Amino acid sequence: MISPAALELVLAEEGGRQRxxxxxxxxxxxARAQGEVLVEGEECGVLLVLGRALALRVPAGALGRxxxxxxxxxxxxxxxxxxxxxxxALGAGLARAGAAPELAQTASGLVLRSPQTGRFYHRSSPxxxxxxxxxxxxxxxxxxxxxxxxxxxxxxxxxxAGGLPPSARFLRYLVAxxxxxxxxxxxxxxxxA
Amino acid sequence: MVxxxxxxxxxxxxxxxILIANRGEVALRIARTARALGxxxxxxxxxxxxxxSWLRHFDEHVCLGGPAPRESYLRPDAIVQAALQTGxxxxxxxxxxxxxxxxxxxxxxxxxxxxxxxxxxxxxxxGLKSPAKAAMKAAGLPVIPGSDxxxxxxxxxQKLADAIGYPVIVKADAxxxxxxxxxxxxxxxxxxxxxxxxxxxxxxxxxGALYLEKYLSGGRHIEVQILADRxxxxxxxxxxxxxxxxxxxxxxxxxxxxxxxPKEREELGAMSAxxxxxxxxxxxxxxEYLKSAEGPLYFMEMxxxxxxxxxxxxxxxxxxxxKLQLEIAANEPLRIAQGDVKSSGHAIECRINAxxxxxxxxxxxxxxxxxxxPFDRGxxxxxxxxxxxxxxxxxxxxDSLIAKVIAHGNTRxxxxxxxxxxxxxxKVEGVPTTIPLHLAVLxxxxxxxxxxxxxxxxxxxxxxxx
Numbered sequence: 001m002i003s004p005a006a007l008e009l010v011l012a013e014e015g016g017r018q019r020x021x022x023x024x025x026x027x028x029x030x031a032r033a034q035g036e037v038l039v040e041g042e043e044c045g046v047l048l049v050l051g052r053a054l055a056l057r058v059p060a061g062a063l064g065r066x067x068x069x070x071x072x073x074x075x076x077x078x079x080x081x082x083x084x085x086x087x088x089a090l091g092a093g094l095a096r097a098g099a100a101p102e103l104a105q106t107a108s109g110l111v112l113r114s115p116q117t118g119r120f121y122h123r124s125s126p127x128x129x130x131x132x133x134x135x136x137x138x139x140x141x142x143x144x145x146x147x148x149x150x151x152x153x154x155x156x157x158x159x160x161a162g163g164l165p166p167s168a169r170f171l172r173y174l175v176a177x178x179x180x181x182x183x184x185x186x187x188x189x190x191x192x193a
Numbered sequence: 194m195v196x197x198x199x200x201x202x203x204x205x206x207x208x209x210x211i212l213i214a215n216r217g218e219v220a221l222r223i224a225r226t227a228r229a230l231g232x233x234x235x236x237x238x239x240x241x242x243x244x245x246s247w248l249r250h251f252d253e254h255v256c257l258g259g260p261a262p263r264e265s266y267l268r269p270d271a272i273v274q275a276a277l278q279t280g281x282x283x284x285x286x287x288x289x290x291x292x293x294x295x296x297x298x299x300x301x302x303x304x305x306x307x308x309x310x311x312x313x314x315x316x317x318x319x320g321l322k323s324p325a326k327a328a329m330k331a332a333g334l335p336v337i338p339g340s341d342x343x344x345x346x347x348x349x350x351q352k353l354a355d356a357i358g359y360p361v362i363v364k365a366d367a368x369x370x371x372x373x374x375x376x377x378x379x380x381x382x383x384x385x386x387x388x389x390x391x392x393x394x395x396x397x398x399x400x401g402a403l404y405l406e407k408y409l410s411g412g413r414h415i416e417v418q419i420l421a422d423r424x425x426x427x428x429x430x431x432x433x434x435x436x437x438x439x440x441x442x443x444x445x446x447x448x449x450x451x452x453x454x455p456k457e458r459e460e461l462g463a464m465s466a467x468x469x470x471x472x473x474x475x476x477x478x479x480x481e482y483l484k485s486a487e488g489p490l491y492f493m494e495m496x497x498x499x500x501x502x503x504x505x506x507x508x509x510x511x512x513x514x515x516k517l518q519l520e521i522a523a524n525e526p527l528r529i530a531q532g533d534v535k536s537s538g539h540a541i542e543c544r545i546n547a548x549x550x551x552x553x554x555x556x557x558x559x560x561x562x563x564x565x566x567p568f569d570r571g572x573x574x575x576x577x578x579x580x581x582x583x584x585x586x587x588x589x590x591x592d593s594l595i596a597k598v599i600a601h602g603n604t605r606x607x608x609x610x611x612x613x614x615x616x617x618x619x620k621v622e623g624v625p626t627t628i629p630l631h632l633a634v635l636x637x638x639x640x641x642x643x644x645x646x647x648x649x650x651x652x653x654x655x656x657x658x659x
Contacts, residue, residue, distance in 0.1 A: 025257055025271050027278055049274050050304065077278035079256040080271070081240050 006055040007047060009084060011062050018062055018087040024049060027075040028056075028084065037065050038087060045084070048075060056084075063109060064088055090174050090186055110164055111174065111186035115156065118149035120187060122177040130177075132170040137193055139167045144188055147181075156187065169193045206523045208232055208283045208307070210252075212276040215287030216266060216591065217247065217580040219499070223285050224250050226515040235279045237272065239265035241588050247580040255279060260590045266290045269297040276306050283307035283522060285515075289592070292498040293320060309522040311475050311497050318472075319495045323366050323404045326492065329480075332471035334464065334492040337483070339406025347387040350405050354383055360408040363387055365394030365401070372397045376408055409491070411646040413452050413484040414438070416496075417465035418506045420477055420517055422527040427470035429462035430506045430514070431536045436647045437634060439554065444627065444650070445634060446502035447541040448509055451605070451643025452484055461490065466531065477503075477518045486646070501544070501597070504576055508540040508601040538573075539605040541612050543635075546593040549625040558589035562623035566598060570618060573602030573611035587624060595626065605643075609635050 009020040020038075022028070026049040038044055038058045045056040064087030071078070078084070090111070114120065122130040122145055132144045138158040145156045160166040168190040175181055210233040213220045224234045236251030241260035248254050255275045258265035265271070267290055276284050284301055286292040286309065295316040301308040310316070319325045323342050330336045338357045343366060344350050354361045354377065363386055365373025373394030375386035387403065395401030413436040421427035434450035435443045449458060465480045479500050481493040503514050512534070521527070545566075548554040564583045568575040579596035581587065587595060598615055602608035613635050616628050630653055634640050637652025645651045 025255060025275055025278075027274075050270050050277075075278075077255075079275075080258045080265070081243070081256050 005053075006043075006057055008057050008059040009044070009062075010081070011059045017067075018064055019083055020044075020058070020062060020085040020087070022047070022078050022080060022082045022084050023056075024054070025080045026054070026078065028071055028078045029053075029074050029076070031070040031072070031076070031084065032066055033072070034066050034069050037063075037090065038085060039063055045070075047078075062087065063090070065090055089172070090189070109171070110168060110190040110192065112144065112156075112158065112164060112188040112190060113162060114147065114181045114183060114185045114187050116147055116149050116154075117183045118147045118181065120156070120175055120177075120179055120181045121146040121148065122173055130173075132188070134171060136170040137167060138170055138190065144170070145173075164190065165192060167193045206525060208281075208519065208523055210235065210279070210281045211283045211285055211309075211519070212237065212272070212279060212281035213251070213287065214266070214272045214284050215290060215292075216242065218578050218594065218597070219287035219289075219501075221247055221250050221580050222578055223287060223515050226513055227285075227519070230516060230519065232519070235275070235281045237266070237275055239590070241590055246582055246585055253279060260588070262290065262590065269294070269300045272297075273300050273304050273306060276301075277304060281306070283309055283519075285309040285518070286498065288498050288501055293496070295320065307522050309476065309518050311478065315472070315474060316497045319497050321366055322364065322494070323402075325494060326404075328472050329468055329492045329495070332468040334468050334480070335490060337406040337409065337491040337493075340404045343402045343404055344387075347384050350387050350403075351380065351383050353405055355380060357407050361405055362408040363390050363403050363405050365390060365398060365403060367394065367398035367400040367402070373401075373403070409483060409485045411486050411648045413450070413646050414443075414481065414493075415450050415452065415461070415484050415490065416479045416481040416500075417462055418477070418479055418500070418503065418514070419465060419469040419474065420514070420521070420527060421469050421474045422521050423475050423524055424526050425470060426527050427466045427474065428527060428529065428531050428534060429466040429469075430510050430512065430534055431462055432458060433500075433502055433505050435502060436645055437640075437650060438647050439650060443502065443544065445541065445543055445631065446505050447539065447605075447608070448505050449536065449539065463531075476521050477514055501594075502542050504578060504597065504599045505540045505542045508574070508576060508599055509536045509538065510534055511537075538601055538603045539608040540599060540601040541605075541608045541635075542597055542599045543612060543616065543631040544594055544627070545596040545598060545621070545631075546627045547587050547595050547624045548593050548627055550627055550630045551625070554627070556589075556593045557624045558587045558593075559624040560584070560586050561595075561621070563620050564622075566596060566619045566621075567615055570614040571611060573600055573607050575600050575611060575615050595621075595624075606641075609641065 007023045012019050026047040029046045031045045040058050040060050040062050043055050047054045066085050067088035068086040142158045143155040146153050171189040174186050212235040213223045227234045233252045236254035237257050239260050257271045291297040295313040298308040298313040326336050360378045363375050373390050375390040377383045377386045391401040415432050415434050417432045418430040433446050433448045435446045437445035479496040482490045483493050484490045547557050549557050566577050576599040600608050600612040633652040639651035
């Protein structure tokens with residue numbers, strides 16, 4: 001029997017986070033580093049089993065920035081079902097890592113980026129509900145948040161610009177309510193409606 | 194040299210770290226001896242047993258794969274890789290799973306890992322029925338009358354069966370589990386049985402080869418424990434009788450066998466040790482015999498591994514078979530001579546399974562609410578082998594054995610009395626067990642008289658009615 005030369009990591013959503021577990025026992029080599037973004041379908045390491053190299057792939061549905069410290073050494077022993085990567089939401093990782101916003105472009109999903117540098121709010125006042133919730137349909141001009149720049153509040157709206165379609169479905173916020181954001185930083189994740 | 198834990202002087206050749214390719218009770222049994230020898234242990238588990246209490250008995254453990262045995266404990270590649278990446282230089286397979294798989298033994302050798310057992314070539318020979326029978330016949334053991342090797346045709350089968358007399362049985366060479374096997378009571382039925390057994394074997398095992406032997410019903414199952422080193426020395430550690438069975442599953446084993454005289458015991462042991470040396474056997478093994486109702490003993494098969502019931506022999510002889518296995522695997526010569534092996538007193542083992550005796554022995558996985566087997570009730574000594582404690586869950590993926598209780602006394606009566614007290618005062622709650630069956634058998638007059646065979650479970654039917 002010929003085994004496939006590639007194996008998919010096992011994805012589990014736990015407590016709102018995505019975790020990727022090893023699908024087999026072996027020696028993990030060429031693991032990706034903390035802070036890098038993983039997108040479904042790409043290779044994210046090599047597992048050596050009895051001298052045979054199996055490519056590890058990111059499974060469908062996984063997307064995010066590596067938030068844990070994967071083994072850096074070559075040939076790190078790992079068991080079946082052991083945690084390899086823990087993925088944080090793309091925006092949150094960005095702010096912490098202080099990385100350039102362009103990195104988020106490697107994500108296959110659609111993202112709505114901040115038009116300015118400032119503080120971003122999910123709601124118009126602390127008592128109000130968020131502007132958008134998962135599954136909402138966003139059209140041209142639909143407000144999705146507030147941005148505070150020098151004590152001035154401006155609505156952030158959905159616009160068919162920067163590669164976004166005229167209408168899209170809201171998936172989730174990528175930054176926390178009240179987070180400091182930079183110009184061009186991804187604020188929301190969207191999918192085509 | 195400084196003695197390590199257990200007071201043993203470690204040999205410079207002894208392994209520093211071994212992987213135990215098994216689960217549960219046998220894995221713990223092996224780990225106990227390894228620790229006494231100062232060897233570090235690596236355990237393995239499936240994802241269903243992650244966090245199980247028994248895993249803390251190893252220095253470290255790794256998860257092999259999913260819950261089903263074929264995803265974890267039956268995966269040679271994962272196990273050998275686990276040994277390589279944990280730095281273990283030998284693998285002890287225990288029993289079941291891959292213990293008698295020659296490809297697994299060969300894979301270990303290929304990757305420079307010592308397999309604690311005989312060579313892959315010997316396992317292959319003993320794993321197929323007709324080569325095993327031919328080898329043992331050549332080594333001087335009595336075999337059941339029948340074909341020398343495989344049958345060429347139905348005509349050959351007919352001629353042979355007419356010569357040895359009916360009933361006869363045709364069996365698949367690669368057989369197991371009763372498939373590819375036909376009982377033939379008269380000459381007219383042979384041709385049909387030959388064709389259907391061959392077709393069934395071809396479909397089930399990819400090998401339609403058949404052999405034929407005289408059919409012996411009932412009889413007693415008696416086996417001899419063998420040890421052989423890599424320098425041509427083979428010893429026997431006397432026999433065990435395992436005739437109390439249900440559906441070919443052993444329930445109670447004892448030694449000495451009530452069916453053998455002291456002279457017959459000595460002769461059977463010596464003959465078995467000679468045969469093991471003649472076939473070039475190494476490590477621990479067991480030669481199984483059928484003692485027919487008419488009297489003579491016949492070779493049945495050889496198990497090329499540690500047996501579940503090995504503690505019976507250890508209680509009688511004071512030897513640690515797992516220790517000897519590891520020493521032989523580490524190229525040590527046997528330091529005991531046949532004359533040093535003494536069998537003293539009588540030992541009985543009862544297998545406690547999580548099965549419901551009142552409901553056709555249906556397996557009953559579940560949570561053990563309480564689990565206490567006393568070992569101080571006397572008059573003899575008791576040894577309990579288990580991997581479970583109260584509060585543990587018995588997983589549904591593996592076999593139902595939850596504990597083995599071994600009682601040793603100066604006489605058979607004393608061993609039976611000790612076992613009755615021990616099991617009678619055991620507290621196992623949460624799952625049904627086979628303890629009621631054992632109590633009924635041990636209390637029966639037939640068992641006390643030593644009059645039983647593989648077809649009967651003395652005391653059980655009457656107890657069920659009562």
